[in-house]
Amino acid sequence: MTKESIKQNPQRIFSGIQPTGNLHLGNYLGAIKNWVSLQSDIPSIFSIVDLHAITVPQDPAKLRSSIHEVTAAIIASGVDVKNSILFNQSSVKEHTELAWIFNCVCRIGWLNRMTQFKEKAGKNREKATVGLYNYPVLMAADILLYKASHVPVGDDQKQHIELARDIASAFNNMFKNEKQEDFFSLPEPLILGTATRVMSLRDGTKKMSKSDDSDASRINLTDTRDQISNKIKKAKTDSNPLPETLDELKTRPEALNLINIYAALSSQKTSSILEQFSGKGFSYFKPQLIELAVDTLSPISSEMRNLLKDTKEIDKILKIGQEKAKNIAEPILKDVKNLVGFIN
Ligand code: AMP
Ligand code: TRP
Numbered sequence: 001m002t003k004e005s006i007k008q009n010p011q012r013i014f015s016g017i018q019p020t021g022n023l024h025l026g027n028y029l030g031a032i033k034n035w036v037s038l039q040s041d042i043p044s045i046f047s048i049v050d051l052h053a054i055t056v057p058q059d060p061a062k063l064r065s066s067i068h069e070v071t072a073a074i075i076a077s078g079v080d081v082k083n084s085i086l087f088n089q090s091s092v093k094e095h096t097e098l099a100w101i102f103n104c105v106c107r108i109g110w111l112n113r114m115t116q117f118k119e120k121a122g123k124n125r126e127k128a129t130v131g132l133y134n135y136p137v138l139m140a141a142d143i144l145l146y147k148a149s150h151v152p153v154g155d156d157q158k159q160h161i162e163l164a165r166d167i168a169s170a171f172n173n174m175f176k177n178e179k180q181e182d183f184f185s186l187p188e189p190l191i192l193g194t195a196t197r198v199m200s201l202r203d204g205t206k207k208m209s210k211s212d213d214s215d216a217s218r219i220n221l222t223d224t225r226d227q228i229s230n231k232i233k234k235a236k237t238d239s240n241p242l243p244e245t246l247d248e249l250k251t252r253p254e255a256l257n258l259i260n261i262y263a264a265l266s267s268q269k270t271s272s273i274l275e276q277f278s279g280k281g282f283s284y285f286k287p288q289l290i291e292l293a294v295d296t297l298s299p300i301s302s303e304m305r306n307l308l309k310d311t312k313e314i315d316k317i318l319k320i321g322q323e324k325a326k327n328i329a330e331p332i333l334k335d336v337k338n339l340v341g342f343i344n
Helices: 003-008 025-038 060-077 094-103 108-112 115-121 130-144 155-174 225-234 253-265 270-277 282-307 311-340
Strands: 013-017 044-048 085-088 150-152 188-190
Touching (some): 013 130, 025 253, 025 282, 044 311, 094 311, 108 130, 115 155, 150 155
Parallel strands (some): 044 085
């Protein structure tokens, strides 16, 4: 799916991000940057998914400040809150209501296949919350509550969107109106750009993640110029110059990651960046990557700091988003409840 094909058949975008602190370059390049570029072509709804955040224990005060921080980061990155809808998930109760109905559609076997649960729960599966296991059902509800047609995400969320499609099809088969029409159309994942999976700066085979113990593994959106510079200087590499071909680059995970990051930050193709730097060493490449990363991220982090001085204003923006989101969600949930056979 390309941006051009969406323009020809625009419908509605939904995407979400968890307010769990440490928003990083992966979140920016894999998700938020694409939200910003899509919002002018297709009506968009973006959510700070706080109900998802509590699938692992959260400190309430920290959760509250993360909701503000992530909202500020999204606005500072360029999401236009006048034209797009930005709200926190728990403020629209229809999400949990639809999630329950979907719990009664989704099969245990489908959830058992979800690789992210296996990764996140690790060896301690018996101690994981039911919410963590069940989370993809809530995610399906998030998307289908607005009958979203496209869901821009990073590569790691593809399987969850496939599950949302399975749930939508199963619902369509179970519940028909008099005309025997499908109630939901199937949402498409939109995995755009050259950095759909940004890797850790310490290990090119591991995803850059909010929860990595090493802060040096990621570039946070709140990092200062010096922090960004030091992290890139120290980023793991090998000692060879950058290769000639993409095939060779693909055998060198750390080099591939840094080149992909450069390509995504400059909105260019990986192959053109490789052409530009092939034969050059990292001592030549890294300073240029630092300059590009600082130039892109510093205005975002300074705008974020500015917005965070007035959290009441952020609350107002979320309230407006809540009302707009509810206006779309309420009638859709009402129709779902009618189809299921509830009296409301
Ligand atoms: P999360 O931090 O799990 O709430 O993810 C929010 C969004 O960022 C989702 O669309 C993810 O797919 C995306 N994302 C998270 N980590 C990465 C990464 N390392 N590379 C690319 N996209 C990512
Ligand atoms: N599960 C997503 C993540 O961790 C966040 C999310 C929740 C989401 N609901 C969504 C993304 C709906 C897209 C659409 O990254």
